[in-house]
Amino acid sequence: MQRTLGTCYYPEHWPEAVWERDAARMAEAGLTWVRIGEFAWGRIEPAPGDLHWDWLDRAIGVLGQAGLKVVLGTPTATPPRWVVDKHPDMLAVDAEGRPRKFGSRRHYCFSHAGYQEECRRIVTLMADRYGRNPHVAAWQTDNEYGCHDTILSYSEAARGAFRDWLAQRYQSPDALNRAWGNVFWSMDYASFDDVDLPNLTVTEPNPSHALDFRRFSSDQVVRFNQVQAEIIRARSDAPIAHNYMGRVTDFDHFKVGDDLEIASWDSYPLGFLEDRVGADDAKKRHFARQGDPDFQAFHHDLYRAVGRGRWWVMEQQPGPVNWAPYNPAPLPGMVRLWSWEAFAHGAEAVCYFRWRQAPFAQEQMHAGLLRPDSADAPAMDEARQVAAEIAEAPEVQPAQAPVALIFDYDADWAWSVQPHGAGLSYFGLVLECYRALRRAGLSVDIIRPDAAQLAGYKAIFAPGLMHIPDDMKAALLASDAQVVLGPRAGARTRDMAIPDRLPPDLPGIDLKVTRVESMRPDMPVPLSGDGAVTGYLDEIEGVGETVLETEAGQPVAMRFGGLTYLAGWLDARGFDRLVSEIAGRAGVATHPMPEGVRIRDTGTERFWFNYNPHPVSVEAGELPPAGVIRQPR
Amino acid sequence: MQRTLGTCYYPEHWPEAVWERDAARMAEAGLTWVRIGEFAWGRIEPAPGDLHWDWLDRAIGVLGQAGLKVVLGTPTATPPRWVVDKHPDMLAVDAEGRPRKFGSRRHYCFSHAGYQEECRRIVTLMADRYGRNPHVAAWQTDNEYGCHDTILSYSEAARGAFRDWLAQRYQSPDALNRAWGNVFWSMDYASFDDVDLPNLTVTEPNPSHALDFRRFSSDQVVRFNQVQAEIIRARSDAPIAHNYMGRVTDFDHFKVGDDLEIASWDSYPLGFLEDRVGADDAKKRHFARQGDPDFQAFHHDLYRAVGRGRWWVMEQQPGPVNWAPYNPAPLPGMVRLWSWEAFAHGAEAVCYFRWRQAPFAQEQMHAGLLRPDSADAPAMDEARQVAAEIAEAPEVQPAQAPVALIFDYDADWAWSVQPHGAGLSYFGLVLECYRALRRAGLSVDIIRPDAAQLAGYKAIFAPGLMHIPDDMKAALLASDAQVVLGPRAGARTRDMAIPDRLPPDLPGIDLKVTRVESMRPDMPVPLSGDGAVTGYLDEIEGVGETVLETEAGQPVAMRFGGLTYLAGWLDARGFDRLVSEIAGRAGVATHPMPEGVRIRDTGTERFWFNYNPHPVSVEAGELPPAGVIRQPR
Amino acid sequence: MQRTLGTCYYPEHWPEAVWERDAARMAEAGLTWVRIGEFAWGRIEPAPGDLHWDWLDRAIGVLGQAGLKVVLGTPTATPPRWVVDKHPDMLAVDAEGRPRKFGSRRHYCFSHAGYQEECRRIVTLMADRYGRNPHVAAWQTDNEYGCHDTILSYSEAARGAFRDWLAQRYQSPDALNRAWGNVFWSMDYASFDDVDLPNLTVTEPNPSHALDFRRFSSDQVVRFNQVQAEIIRARSDAPIAHNYMGRVTDFDHFKVGDDLEIASWDSYPLGFLEDRVGADDAKKRHFARQGDPDFQAFHHDLYRAVGRGRWWVMEQQPGPVNWAPYNPAPLPGMVRLWSWEAFAHGAEAVCYFRWRQAPFAQEQMHAGLLRPDSADAPAMDEARQVAAEIAEAPEVQPAQAPVALIFDYDADWAWSVQPHGAGLSYFGLVLECYRALRRAGLSVDIIRPDAAQLAGYKAIFAPGLMHIPDDMKAALLASDAQVVLGPRAGARTRDMAIPDRLPPDLPGIDLKVTRVESMRPDMPVPLSGDGAVTGYLDEIEGVGETVLETEAGQPVAMRFGGLTYLAGWLDARGFDRLVSEIAGRAGVATHPMPEGVRIRDTGTERFWFNYNPHPVSVEAGELPPAGVIRQPR
Ligand SMILES: [Zn+2]
Ligand SMILES: [Zn+2]
Numbered sequence A, B, C: 001m002q003r004t005l006g007t008c009y010y011p012e013h014w015p016e017a018v019w020e021r022d023a024a025r026m027a028e029a030g031l032t033w034v035r036i037g038e039f040a041w042g043r044i045e046p047a048p049g050d051l052h053w054d055w056l057d058r059a060i061g062v063l064g065q066a067g068l069k070v071v072l073g074t075p076t077a078t079p080p081r082w083v084v085d086k087h088p089d090m091l092a093v094d095a096e097g098r099p100r101k102f103g104s105r106r107h108y109c110f111s112h113a114g115y116q117e118e119c120r121r122i123v124t125l126m127a128d129r130y131g132r133n134p135h136v137a138a139w140q141t142d143n144e145y146g147c148h149d150t151i152l153s154y155s156e157a158a159r160g161a162f163r164d165w166l167a168q169r170y171q172s173p174d175a176l177n178r179a180w181g182n183v184f185w186s187m188d189y190a191s192f193d194d195v196d197l198p199n200l201t202v203t204e205p206n207p208s209h210a211l212d213f214r215r216f217s218s219d220q221v222v223r224f225n226q227v228q229a230e231i232i233r234a235r236s237d238a239p240i241a242h243n244y245m246g247r248v249t250d251f252d253h254f255k256v257g258d259d260l261e262i263a264s265w266d267s268y269p270l271g272f273l274e275d276r277v278g279a280d281d282a283k284k285r286h287f288a289r290q291g292d293p294d295f296q297a298f299h300h301d302l303y304r305a306v307g308r309g310r311w312w313v314m315e316q317q318p319g320p321v322n323w324a325p326y327n328p329a330p331l332p333g334m335v336r337l338w339s340w341e342a343f344a345h346g347a348e349a350v351c352y353f354r355w356r357q358a359p360f361a362q363e364q365m366h367a368g369l370l371r372p373d374s375a376d377a378p379a380m381d382e383a384r385q386v387a388a389e390i391a392e393a394p395e396v397q398p399a400q401a402p403v404a405l406i407f408d409y410d411a412d413w414a415w416s417v418q419p420h421g422a423g424l425s426y427f428g429l430v431l432e433c434y435r436a437l438r439r440a441g442l443s444v445d446i447i448r449p450d451a452a453q454l455a456g457y458k459a460i461f462a463p464g465l466m467h468i469p470d471d472m473k474a475a476l477l478a479s480d481a482q483v484v485l486g487p488r489a490g491a492r493t494r495d496m497a498i499p500d501r502l503p504p505d506l507p508g509i510d511l512k513v514t515r516v517e518s519m520r521p522d523m524p525v526p527l528s529g530d531g532a533v534t535g536y537l538d539e540i541e542g543v544g545e546t547v548l549e550t551e552a553g554q555p556v557a558m559r560f561g562g563l564t565y566l567a568g569w570l571d572a573r574g575f576d577r578l579v580s581e582i583a584g585r586a587g588v589a590t591h592p593m594p595e596g597v598r599i600r601d602t603g604t605e606r607f608w609f610n611y612n613p614h615p616v617s618v619e620a621g622e623l624p625p626a627g628v629i630r631q632p633r
C-alpha cells in the first residue's frame, strides 16, 4: 500500500466560499485524506430531529471533487446542548462526585442508556446518508476516547451498569464476596445493588473492587464503540477507524480495535513531552522542540498491533499546540521527521491536525498547516516535502520485528490500582523497557497479551504482567524465543488475589516471589557490575541461573532455560544490560545508539532519525538536527 | 493638600470606657483619620430591623471630640447571621460548586438580588443617620472587594445574572454563538438560558465564554458599589472611598473608582511578599523584613490612577500580620519607610491597621499600633516620627511622570483565561516592566487604557494589551511619545478571537505575529548581546528596524518610528536594555539603582528609599537599612 | 510482669481447617497473645439480628486450647453494609462536604445516634457472650480511632451534636459570642442553632470556633469509647485496651485512656518514616529500612502515660507494609530491635501484625509472620529470638525517668488551628525536644498536662503549651524541678484569646511576650554561640537571666530561678544546648549519642539500640547494624 498524507478539516468553521480553494490547496500539497465531521453534531442537528445534511453533502462533494478522500467522523464526542437538556444525567461524574458540565467536549457518561440511544440514532442517520458516498473512503468513530480523563465516570448510570456487569460476571453476591475477599473488613454485600462505585471511600477501596471497576469501564467503551461500528459496517464498505490518544490506558484498545479495521492515533510529540511522557527537566529542555525519541515510536508500534497491521496517525502536530503547560514551536524539520518515523513503523497515512488554525474557541492557539490568515504555516513546506518523498518511496512493507514487547491494558489497571510505590506504573515500566530496546537499535513489535501472537519472535519481553492466564503461561513457556517476565509477573489471580503458591506460579519453574518491596526513587539498589534496581524489587527464591544480582548478592534476574525472570525495575543502564544479554542469547544483533538517535527497520529500508538539536555522525552518514536518513536494506 | 495619618479602629471591640483614652492617644500621636464601622453590622442591627445606632453615635462623638476625622465604612462585607438565614442562597459558590459558608467575612454573592436589597437598606439607613454628621469626613464602601477570591461566584444567582448580562450584550443567542465561535465543538446555544457558568467543564471552556464571565463578574462589583455610592452621595458631601487590595485583579478598579472620589488600598508589604508578589526564595529571604521594593510603589501608582489623583493607604501594615505563610516582624524603620513611599507617590493619607491588636478572633496575631495590653507597639514610635515629619514637609505636590505604564484589567482577564504558558500572567508582565523602570530610577504614572490619558508622556509602555480598541490603537499611533506594545498586543478581538489580519493589526504598521510559542522557564532564549526572552515569544514578520533579536537572529523588538513592538517576555536584563533604549530615544534621563534602592520624584522632592537590610551609599548620601532621604528638586 | 509477645489473627479469613495448626505454630513460636475479632462484624451478624457466634466460639476455643490468650476486639470500626443501609447518614462527611462512602473501614461519624445505638447493641451482645470466657484475657475497643483522618466529621449529625455541646459549655449564645469574640466580623449568633461547622468558610473561621470544634470532636470519641468500655467492664474482668496510632492527635488519648486499663498502639516504623515523621529526604534514605530512631520511642513513652503505666504494642510491623508512599523491607534484625525498644520503654506485650499475610483485599501487600503460602516470613525468626530472649530477661521493671516531657492534645489543636507559620505544629515541636533529650542519652517520661504528674522529676520540659490552666501554672512554678516553658506558653486563654496581661501570664514572673513572629524555614536566626532559632520566635521582655540569645542580642531563653522560658523554636543544635544547660542545672547526667544510636534505661538495665545500617562502637561494646545491647544497671 502506498503511504499517504492527509489533514483534518472543519468546513463548518469556515465560509462555504473558501471550501473549494481549501480543497484545491490540500490536493496541491499532496494530501490524500481529509477528515471531517467529528465535532459537527450541532450543525447537523441544531435542534432535536431538525436535520441539516445539506451543508455536509456539499462539503463532501467539494472535497471529493478536488480528488480528496474523506474520513467521516461520527459526531458523538460533542453532543449539542439540547441533548444534555433532554438527558441531564448523561453527564459523567468525576471521582470527587461532581457532574462534568457542558461547555467543552466529551461531556457524556459511556453508561447512560439515553445517550447511547441518541448516538445510535445519529450514527444510523449519518451512515444511512453517507455509507455509499463515493468520497467517503473511511470512517472515524467518536473522537479520542478517554481524552480529558473521560473513561471513569462515577455517575448513577455508571453505578447501575456496574452492578449489572458484576451480576453478569459473578452471578451471586457470595461469589463476588469470595472473589474480592470482602470478608477482610466486613465488606460483604448481600445484593449486587449494595455495591457502590469505588470512589470517596474512607481509605483505599478493595483493589479487586477497583480493578473490576476499571475493567467494567473499559468494557463500556468497547460496547459504545461496537454499536457505532456495527451500524456503519451495515451501511458502508469503507474501513472504520478510531483515533486513540497518547498514554491513555483507561480502556482496552485491543478490544475496541477488534471492532475496527484501522487503528489510528493523535500524535503530539511536544505537548506529550511536557504533559505525559514523565521526562525530567533536563530531558524536557533537551527535547523541548523535538519531542521524546521513543514515545511516538512506542505508540506507533502499539497501535500497529491494535489495528492488526493497519494504522494511521490521524492527527499529527504541525506546530505549537495550545494545551500543554508550555507550547514551544518545533525545530525546523521535525514535522517531516515525525511523519517519516510514523511511516517507518508502517503507518498507511499521516494526517496533519489541522488544516487552518481556528481564530476562535478552545484551540485558537493550536497551529495548523495554514495560519489563521490562510497563509502557509511553516509546517506546510515540510508536509509538501514529505508528500514528494513518499511519492518516490517504496510502498509500505511491514516486516515482523525480531523482538516482541507485550502490552496488557489489564496489567496497567492492576498496577494503577496497586502501584505499591509512589510513581510506579505499568505503562512507565513497559516504556522503559521499550526505550532500552530502541537504544540497542532494535525494531520492536508490540503485541497484545495473547498466546496466538508469540510466534516468530527471537525474544519476547513481557514486563509487569500482573495477571497471566494459564494458556498464556503455557504459551510463554512453550515459546522458542528468549522470554523475559517480571517484575510482578503473575503476581495476581484474575480476581486480584495473590496466588496460593506465590507468584509467578509458572508450571514447572521452581521460582517464588517470597516478598516484595518498593523503594524511594533516590535509593537505587546497585547491581553487581553496573546499573541498579530502582523503585521496585521482588525478592525471589528459585533454582535458576542468576543473570543479574545486587551488589549484596540478591538475585535480580534469574534464568530458567529460555525464560528469564526479572525481579526488579531496572534503571536505564540495568535495562541496557538485560537487553544486551537477552539479545545475545536470542541471536539478535544490537546497534547501540548515540543519545537522541534512533533507527527503525522496515522490510526494505533502515531509517535513521536524529531527535537532537545538534548534528550527529552515524555509520549511515551525517544526521543534521531533525535529520532523517533512509538506508536500503 | 497636607499629608495626613490615620488608623483603623473598632469601638465595638472595646469597652466604651476606653474610647476616650484611645481617641486622645490617637490625636496625641498625630493621627488625623480614624476609620470605623465596616464590620459592625452585627452590632448595628443584631436582629432584622432592630437598629442600635446609639453606640455608634457615641463612638463617632468621642472620636470627633478628640479632633479626629471619621472615615465611616458601610458594613456590607460582613452580613450578620440572620441575613444569611433570611437569604440562604446569598452565599457565593466556589469554582468547585461548594457554597462558601458563614463564619468569617465576604460571604455573599454580588449577584444576589435579596442581598443587594439588604445592602441598599442598611447603607441608606447609615447614610441617613451620618450623612451630615460633622465628624464623618469620608466614607468607605464595603471592605476589600475581591479579598479571599470573592469576585467569581458560581451560584444560581450569578448564573441567572450572567444570562441577563449576555442577553443584554449579544441580544440574540446566534450573535453570542458567532462571537464565541461556538460552532467549534457543537457548543451553540439556542437560548441564553442554556448558558451555564464556565466551571467544572470536562476540559477548558471556550475562552470567550470564560472572558465574558470575567467581564460580567467585574460589572457586578461595579454595580454593587455604585448603588452604595449613589445612596451616600445623595446624603453626604464627604468623599467616598473603597479600600482595594494588592494584586486583586478580578474586577476593573478603574470602573469602580469612577463612582468614588478617592481610591485607597491596603498595603501589607511583608504579607504580600510571601503570598502574592511571586518572588523566588532568595528574594523572599533578602526582603523578608522590608517587603518587595516595587510592589507597593506599583500599587501606589495604580491607585493614584484609579482615584484620578486622589488616593490613600487605608490600611498600612504596622508589624507582623497573621495571614501570610510566614509572618516576620518588620525591620525597624520600615513602617516609616512604607509611609513615606506612599507619600512620595502622592498619597493624601496613610492609615495604620489597626489601632490596637485584638486579643480574639481571626486577626488576633495581627499587630497594631498598640499591643493587646494597650502599651505602644514598636510601630507607634515610627508613626509619631512620620507625623512629625509630615508636619514639616511641603504639601502633596503631584507631578506628571515622564513615563506612563498602561494597566488594563480586561487584558489581565484575557491572559488568565489563556496564559498559553504555565505561570504567565498579565499582572506579572506589567510588574516586570515596572520593576525595570524603577531600576532605571524613573518615576512612573500608571494609566488606564484610555486614549484620553496619553497626553504629556515622553514614553508609554503598554505590555500585554491583549485587546486594543480601534480608538486606542489610533491614539497610540498618533502619540508623540515613544510607545512600546507587546507581547500579545492586539492579539484578540473584543470577542477573544484572533484578528483576521493577524495581531497586532495596527493600521499602517507592516507587522504580523505569525506564530506564538511559550517555553519552559528553565529554557531562556538568549538575546544577541545580553539578556534573554523567557517564557513567551511572538514570532513576528515586519519591515521595522530590529531593536532586539535572539542570538539566532529572530527579532524580539522591532521599531516603526515612535512605536516599538516587543515580541517576547524579557528577563530583567532584557527589560533593562529595552527601558534604556526607549528612555534614550524619549530623552528621559535614567539613574540605574543599586539593588534594593529606589527613588521617586514629586513636584518638589526626590525621595530615596533603601529596602535593603544593609546600608547603601548613594549620590544623595548614606542610606541606612530602611533609610529614607528627601532631597529637594 | 513478664514481657510477652503476640500476634493479630483473623480466623474468618482462613478455612477453619487451618486454625488448629496456626494456633500450634503461634504457641510454638513463643507467642502469648492473639488478637481477633475487630473486623468481623460482617461474619458475626451478616444481616440485621442474624447472629453467627458459633464460628467465633470455635475460633476462641481452638486458640485457647493451644494455650494462647485471646484479645477480643469489638467490631465497630467496620460496620457491615446493612448498617449503612439502615442509617445512610451515619457516614462521616469530609471537610470538603463529601460523605465518605462504604467500601473500606472507619466509615462512620462518631456523632451519629443511630450508629451509636448499633454499637451499643453489638458490643453488649459480644460482652454478654465472651465476658466470662476463660480464654478472653483482654479486650480491644474498635480499632485505631482517628486512622484515615476520621475524627473530624462535617456531617449533619456532627453539626447537631456540636450545637448541643456548645449549649452545654456556654449556656447562652451571648456567652459564646463573648468567649469567641464574635463581634470581630459580625459573627454573633442569636441561637446555638445558628452555629455551623467551621469548614468551607470564605476565609479562615474564628480560631475559637475551630478550637471548640476540635475539642468537641475529641469529646465525641471519648464518649463513643466510654460506652463500649462500660458495657464490657460490666460483663468481664479482663482488661480493656484500645490500639492507638502514630501521630494521630485529633482526640485526647489521655481522656480515652482514662476509661481503659491498657493503652496500646500500632507501631509501623518504616511506614511512619515515609508518611508522618516529617523527615527530610536524606534522613528518609538513611533510615529507610530501620525507621526513625526516636519516633517509636516517643510513642512508647506517650502511651505509657496514656495507659498509666500499662501499655502494649498491639501491632508491630514485621516486614514491608502496603500503605506508605514507599514500602521497603526492614533491615535484618530490626523487627527484634523494635520489639526490644518497646520492652525497654516498659511494654507488657508486643504483638506482630499480622499472623499470615492475606492474599486478598486492601492489605494483601502487608507482610505477616507467615507468607501467604504459610511458610515462615523473615520476621518469624526474629520473633522467635525475642521470645527466647524475654524468657531469660528480668521482668518489666518500670522506673521513673529523671526528665519529664509534657504532651497536651489541647495545645496540639490550638497550634493546628493557628500555626502562625506554615509547617509549624505542636507535635513537631515536642518531638524535636524529645529528640534532643534522646540525643543526650536521657530516658524520658512523657506526662499529661496535669499538676498531679509533676512530682519526682529533676527536669520538666513543656514546650508549646498554648493554654495553661491556673492550677497547672501554680504547680509548675512550685516544682523543684528545672522547668522549661515556651515558646507560646500560656499564649491563650481557655477560649483562645490573648490574655489581658500578655503571655505567658505567670503569677510572680516578670515576663511578657510583646510580639511574635514566624519566619521562613530557610531563614534561621543564629544564636550567639551555636545553633539557631528557626520558624518561630516570641519577642520577650522580662527581668530574668538570659540563657540563650540571638547574635543580635535578642533573648531566646530567659531564666527565673528554676523556670526557663524558651522564646523560640530551636534547631537541633539549639535544643542540644538547651538540654545540656537544663540537665546541668538539674543534676542529670547526659550521654551524647552517636548518630542513630539511642539508649533507654529501665529499673534493671540500660538498653543500647543501633538504628544505623552500619556498625557503631559504643562504650557498651560493638553495635552491629540493628544491634541491641542489654547492659545491667
Ligand atoms: Zn433547522
Ligand atoms: Zn436590639
Ligand SMILES: [Zn+2]
Binding pocket: C046, C050, C051, C052
Ligand atoms: Zn445467618
